[in-house]
Amino acid sequence: MRNLVLLLVGVAIGALVTANIINVLRQRDAYARGLMNVMQHHYATLRDDIRRKRCGQEAGGEFVALRRLSEEIGEAVYAGDTPDAPFREFEQRLHDALDAAPASCVDGAAALDRITAACDACHRQYR
Numbered sequence: 001m002r003n004l005v006l007l008l009v010g011v012a013i014g015a016l017v018t019a020n021i022i023n024v025l026r027q028r029d030a031y032a033r034g035l036m037n038v039m040q041h042h043y044a045t046l047r048d049d050i051r052r053k054r055c056g057q058e059a060g061g062e063f064v065a066l067r068r069l070s071e072e073i074g075e076a077v078y079a080g081d082t083p084d085a086p087f088r089e090f091e092q093r094l095h096d097a098l099d100a101a102p103a104s105c106v107d108g109a110a111a112l113d114r115i116t117a118a119c120d121a122c123h124r125q126y127r
Contacts, residue, residue: 031076031079032076032077035069035072035073035076038069039066039069039070042062042065042066042069043062043066043115043119045062046062046063046066046108046112047112049062049108050105050108050109050112053105055102055104055105055108063098063102063111066098066115067095067098067099070091070094070095070098071095073091073094074087074088074091077126086125087122087125087126090118090121090122090125090126091122093117093118093121093122094115094118094119094122096114096118097111097114097115097117097118098111098115
C-alpha cells in the first residue's frame with residue numbers, strides 16, 4: 001500500500017513539473033508566435049483585398065502594417081542576439097517585397113506573390 005501511495009505521489013509531482021516546464025517553454029516563444037499571427041492576419045486581409053480588386057487605400061495600409069511588423073521579426077525570433085546570415089537574407093527578401101505599395105491590382109498580385117515566396121522560403125528553413 002505504501003509503495004502504491006509513493007508511486008501516485010511521484011506521478012503527480014512529475015505531472016506538475018512537466019506542466020510547468022511546458023508552460024515556460026511556450027512563454028519563451030510567445031512574442032514571435034504573436035507577431036507571426038498578426039502578420040498572417042494582415043497578409044490575409046491584403047490577399048483578400050487584392051482578390052476582390054480593392055487595391056486602393058486599404059491595400060496600401062496593409063502593406064504599411066506588414067512592413068512595420070516585418071521590422072520586428074529579428075528581435076522577436078532572436079531576442080537581442082545577432083541573427084544568422086541566412087535569416088538576415090530571408091528578412092531582406094521580405095523587406096524588398098514590402099518596400100513599395102503597388103499602384104494597381106496587377107502590381108499588387110505580383111507583390112503578393114513575392115511576399116508569399118519570401119515567407120515560404122523562411123518558413124521552410126526555420127520551422
